[in-house]
Amino acid sequence: MRRTTQAVVIGGGAIGASVCYFLTKLGMKNVVLLNKGGLASGSTGDSAAIVRQHYSNEVSIRLVKKSLEIFQGFPDEFDGAEVFTPAGWLFLVPPEAADALDDNMARLQAEGVNTWELSVEAAAEDLPGLNTDGIGRVAFEPDSGYADPRAAVSALVGRAEANGAEIHVDTPATGIESTGATGSKVRTPNGDIETEVVVNAAGPWAGEVGRWMGLDLPLEISREQDIIVRPPADAPPLRRAISNMVDRTYIRPEATGDILVGTGHPKENEPADPDSYRRDASPEFVRETGRLLVHRFPAMANAEVIHGWAGLYTITPDWNMIVDRSPVHEGHYLAVGGSGHSFKLAPAIGLCLAEMIVAGQSSTVDISPLRADRFDRADVLRSTYGGNRA
Numbered sequence: 001m002r003r004t005t006q007a008v009v010i011g012g013g014a015i016g017a018s019v020c021y022f023l024t025k026l027g028m029k030n031v032v033l034l035n036k037g038g039l040a041s042g043s044t045g046d047s048a049a050i051v052r053q054h055y056s057n058e059v060s061i062r063l064v065k066k067s068l069e070i071f072q073g074f075p076d077e078f079d080g081a082e083v084f085t086p087a088g089w090l091f092l093v094p095p096e097a098a099d100a101l102d103d104n105m106a107r108l109q110a111e112g113v114n115t116w117e118l119s120v121e122a123a124a125e126d127l128p129g130l131n132t133d134g135i136g137r138v139a140f141e142p143d144s145g146y147a148d149p150r151a152a153v154s155a156l157v158g159r160a161e162a163n164g165a166e167i168h169v170d171t172p173a174t175g176i177e178s179t180g181a182t183g184s185k186v187r188t189p190n191g192d193i194e195t196e197v198v199v200n201a202a203g204p205w206a207g208e209v210g211r212w213m214g215l216d217l218p219l220e221i222s223r224e225q226d227i228i229v230r231p232p233a234d235a236p237p238l239r240r241a242i243s244n245m246v247d248r249t250y251i252r253p254e255a256t257g258d259i260l261v262g263t264g265h266p267k268e269n270e271p272a273d274p275d276s277y278r279r280d281a282s283p284e285f286v287r288e289t290g291r292l293l294v295h296r297f298p299a300m301a302n303a304e305v306i307h308g309w310a311g312l313y314t315i316t317p318d319w320n321m322i323v324d325r326s327p328v329h330e331g332h333y334l335a336v337g338g339s340g341h342s343f344k345l346a347p348a349i350g351l352c353l354a355e356m357i358v359a360g361q362s363s364t365v366d367i368s369p370l371r372a373d374r375f376d377r378a379d380v381l382r383s384t385y386g387g388n389r390a
């Protein structure tokens with residue numbers, strides 16, 4: 001293991017992998033990434049990885065647009081790695097959210113997002129077997145879809161390594177010692193690493209890493225569940241990714257033809273300890289999520305639940321990430337608080353934070369709205385729909 005580096009990235013999920021890759025791409029080759037388990041073994045590996053652009057604040061819209069461009073370019077950039085499926089995305093909206101939808105669609109179109117409204121009848125044609133009860137409006141994004149989160153991390157980290165980074169799995173950082181205004185020592189079980197830059201991309205453990213940085217980060221951890229169901233042979237195939245605000249579900253196909261289903265907001269957080277929480281989906285969740293799926297797609301009545309799991313959201317007070325230099329140490333950086341929707345933002349977050357580290361500020365997207373001190377100044381980001389539907 002290198003003893004002296006320019007940067008240590010703590011965390012090998014989507015965010016850390018992306019920061020590490022873009023640092024090396026921008027010319028900072030002497031980078032070490034530490035991950036305490038296997039790559040993508042945190043929230044990223046548990047993610048539904050739906051990539052939609054329907055956000056309600058400008059910074060997120062710009063970040064997701066850039067991320068989508070990067071996902072689309074993966075095969076060229078990463079030797080044919082096909083990590084993204086442009087299945088198209090539909091947003092099913094109840095009549096009472098019509099004003100919020102109008103507001104957002106105008107903002108999205110002004111930012112150049114390729115999105116338009118479908119009539120409920122057109123949506124029913126596009127989604128065979130859809131029960132249209134309660135659906136007031138439908139937004140459509142033909143270019144959105146979903147990704148394979150583990151394959152994305154693997155491609156990013158593989159190329160970072162080829163560019164000169166050192167990647168260490170099963171190697172936790174165990175502490176950070178400041179060695180001056182900018183320098184630090186990162187402790188590991190295999191010895192200390194002297195570094196100019198430390199990036200906290202530790203997902204649900206970012207609070208602990210933050211404390212080593214002298215910060216009390218405003219992060220809450222919540223347990224979140226998904227299931228995979230196998231549709232009956234005679235059910236019409238589902239081809240799109242769907243966010244269903246009417247029943248609070250999200251649904252997307254798997255490459256196998258199975259279907260991933262989770263439940264969205266509004267709902268209560270379920271506080272969890274990242275080192276010990278229930279990893280399987282509870283029988284109540286499986287039952288209720290199955291019921292909601294069958295209500296919306298009655299042909300799924302005899303679908304078989306083949307798998308369920310729980311992962312973790314790391315939530316900030318305004319449900320948007322903190323991406324910034326530390327307010328107390330020049331060489332420490334934060335990319336924390338994915339808040340249940342930041343897999344899709346990871347490519348652009350990694351690029352923008354790498355720009356900030358290498359050049360002093362991000363140039364691709366102005367990420368100052370994600371600054372760390374916004375909660376002290378009550379200058380938080382707004383969200384039209386609440387929760388992780390930021």
Ligand SMILES: Cc1cc2nc3c(=O)[nH]c(=O)nc-3n(C[C@H](O)[C@H](O)[C@H](O)COP(=O)(O)OP(=O)(O)OC[C@H]3O[C@@H](n4cnc5c(N)ncnc54)[C@H](O)[C@@H]3O)c2cc1C
Binds near residue numbers: 010204205337
């Ligand atoms: C069930 C579920 C569904 C989701 N669905 C979506 C979705 O559809 N679309 C979307 O965009 N987002 C979704 N998300 C959110 C998304 O997955 C996360 O925002 C994103 O993956 C966070 O990535 P991360 O790299 O910050 O965290 P993580 O993936 O958790 O990575 C952090 C890494 O840091 C490592 N680490 C921690 N402490 C240390 C240490 N001391 N030393 C070394 N390594 C350490 C961990 O091992 C871990 O691998 C979902 C999340 C869940 C749980």
